[in-house]
Amino acid sequence: MSWDLKVAEIQKPYLTDKDIWQSVHRFYYHGKTTTTYKYGFLKALLESVPSANEQFEISFDHLFYSFTKIYWNLVIHNNLCQSNSQKAPSSVQKVLEAFAATHAIPREWSFDQLPASQQLQLIAAVKKVGKKYVIGATYSDFNGEIYSFDLKKEYLQLHPTYYRFFQTHKRMLTNITNYQLALFLEKFNEAEKVSKLLTRVEVVTQRKSLLQFSQLLQKAGIEHCFYCHKKISKSSHVDHFIPWSYIQSDHLWNFVLSCSTCNTRKNNKLAAENFLQQLITRNNQWIKEERYLLQFENYTEKKLTEFYQYSQLNGFIHDWKPSQLRE
Structure with a gap:
């Protein structure tokens, strides 16, 4: 059998x-x-x-x-x-x-x-x-x-x-x-x-808390919202760049810190492609650091790009941008 x-x-x-x-x-x-x-x-x-x-x-x-x-x-x-x-x-x-x-x-x-x-x-x-x-x-x-x-x-x-x-x-x-x-x-x-x-x-596998990832991101010295660039406070949010409802698992290479406004407004949407390139650049830097090796197991730039494209095929609203960007 x-x-x-x-x-x-x-x-x-x-x-x-x-x-x-x-x-x-x-x-x-x-x-x-x-x-x-x-x-x-x-x-x-x-x-x-x-x-x-x-x-x-x-x-x-x-x-x-x-x-x-x-x-x-x-x-x-x-x-x-x-x-x-x-x-x-x-x-x-x-x-x-x-x-x-x-x-x-x-x-x-x-x-x-x-x-x-x-x-x-x-x-x-x-x-x-x-x-x-x-x-x-x-x-x-x-x-x-x-x-x-x-x-x-x-x-x-x-x-x-x-x-x-x-x-x-x-x-x-x-x-x-x-x-x-x-x-x-x-x-x-x-x-x-x-x-x-x-x-x-x-939601049986959705985490109750993303504190572990928030701490990792903050220890990396991130002080500004990934999307609108506003300086973020202790109440910053951890955002799944590609929505959790598509990936349904948690990976540092898919996490960014955002302000509460951007996190709420982005919700279950895909950010515009220029933000994908921004995330790829960040990940290419972090993957070289020994402290992140386990977090980036089997990660590739190609994989992230494919997931971004596949999530569009799955009907996720894409090309989201914050209403106001700060330089």
Whole structure:
């Protein structure tokens, strides 16, 4: 059975978008689903695409960081059952609940509130389960087309056409995945737990605080708004240059400091292309500094430019500019 595979290769080197749409439809609407694994893992995979290297490889550490965060916030923070039987919880649910009980972690804590050491322990435990039940099963769900993988080396390699397809249709695929996940959860959880369920699923991996990145940016000596150049105060905002609702992951190379006015007015829009060039110039300087090496893992100027272009294809309003620039 495919879920038990240790190593697997991509079965179809050449794919068209039509081929992928057929596989995506089968995945969403015709597969057997007894837990939320398939939706949770695809959501994590979509979120991990920005972490892929130039060979379209994604490490399991990146994948299962997202996967663990999704499931912690669903299972512990939102107290939602992840299988079609409350008497037979999924393996990941068991791991999370045991971890929370052992460490006396309050259920109101989101994943980001866990100490870094506990996050790493938890990711390792969830990754062990995911390698056993999720990687091969998803490979099978997509008929061996979506990626190759090696459980021992702990990475998967996306099919190049899937990589492009995910970027081109990411907003739609994320919304469909969220909907299917919420639909499953609604069926197998008590009514009082599913209030505003889709909204909770949509933001399940959004950070509660960007203070860590704000401090990094401020330590770099940034004193002016990235957009309007106004001198910023302690109440400055960390802005996702390419909107979080497209990338849905946090990277220093996509963060800028802005004043509250620009951050509010830009909202879910793309800034004009001259700001992209400004960000590329900044990143090209920072990537040379040793203190930022981990923050710029697998970053390239080409990747940032492509994400900017792909987000336009996903319908984000672009060419936003502040109403008044200060020299």
